[in-house]
Amino acid sequence: MIVVSDVHKHFGGFRAVDGATLEIATGSITGLVGPNGAGKTTLFNVIAGVLSPTSGRVTMDGEDITGLPPHDLFHRGLLRTFQIAHEFASMTVRENLMMVPARQSGETLWNAWFHRARIRQEEAALLKKADEVLEFLTIDHLKEERAGNLSGGQKKLLELGRTMMVDAKVVFLDEVGAGVNRTLLGTVGDAILRLNRERGYTFCMIEHDMDFIGRLCETVIVMAEGRVLTQGTIDEIKADERVIEAYLGT
Numbered sequence: 575m576i577v578v579s580d581v582h583k584h585f586g587g588f589r590a591v592d593g594a595t596l597e598i599a600t601g602s603i604t605g606l607v608g609p610n611g612a613g614k615t616t617l618f619n620v621i622a623g624v625l626s627p628t629s630g631r632v633t634m635d636g637e638d639i640t641g642l643p644p645h646d647l648f649h650r651g652l653l654r655t656f657q658i659a660h661e662f663a664s665m666t667v668r669e670n671l672m673m674v675p676a677r678q679s680g681e682t683l684w685n686a687w688f689h690r691a692r693i694r695q696e697e698a699a700l701l702k703k704a705d706e707v708l709e710f711l712t713i714d715h716l717k718e719e720r721a722g723n724l725s726g727g728q729k730k731l732l733e734l735g736r737t738m739m740v741d742a743k744v745v746f747l748d749e750v751g752a753g754v755n756r757t758l759l760g761t762v763g764d765a766i767l768r769l770n771r772e773r774g775y776t777f778c779m780i781e782h783d784m785d786f787i788g789r790l791c792e793t794v795i796v797m798a799e800g801r802v803l804t805q806g807t808i809d810e811i812k813a814d815e816r817v818i819e820a821y822l823g824t
């Protein structure tokens with residue numbers, strides 16, 4: 575689904591990503607690991623259109639998406655979540671979900687004035703969708719809660735919920751497990767697996783928790799010093815001396 579070919583991202587003279595090449599298969603949950611400073615977040619930002627690469631190419635289903643802005647990628651079903659959740663703290667959980675879909679008639683005054691009935695219909699459809707998403711994620715009891723009051727793990731579930739409001743195809747998860755307690759980590763993991771199996775989502779996830787990666791990912795890609803060092807199953811990479819060295823070297 576996603577092919578990254580020889581991507582470089584330099585900051586001044588510093589090569590944060592230095593010729594990364596990798597593939598993310600359709601329907602997979604692929605882990606991206608590596609020591610701090612390996613270039614994982616920078617590569618995510620290049621794929622998700624937050625940063626333009628210095629050179630190299632990214633394709634999605636064979637189409638060149640290199641350097642496309644995030645809103646274009648959003649319309650193609652490519653989304654990323656952030657390590658720090660981006661919720662609207664004073665709005666309810668359900669309102670947060672309803673904010674996501676990009677094109678709502680209510681956005682312009684013209685529409686607000688002339689198409690009230692259509693807006694009401696769209697709002698009702700959004701409300702229904704938001705409730706379905708909350709039920710899928712088993713957080714329907716929190717729908718009227720202010721998002722700012724959620725725990726770290728509940729905020730991560732809300733982030734996943736936002737991707738469901740637009741029927742994403744491929745989601746880049748940035749440390750979705752960070753700061754989440756053990757019980758909720760199980761729930762977040764279950765939601766990812768179900769989105770993958772039942773809704774056909776492809777995931778690529780940066781993660782430090784190797785148990786969490788082991789539970790979810792068939793393929794794990796290891797980055798070090800801006801490049802892909804190796805890839806394999808969690809057991810293969812854990813036993814790989816080059817991987818151990820890369821971690822010990824930091």
Ligand code: ADP
Nearest residue numbers: 585588590608609610611612613614615616617
């Ligand atoms: P990782 O996510 O694997 O920890 P990052 O992609 O965050 O690695 O960072 C890779 C390297 O690039 C780090 O040494 C970091 O300091 C550097 N870096 C990241 N973003 C910038 C930036 N905007 N300007 C300069 N250096 C950066």
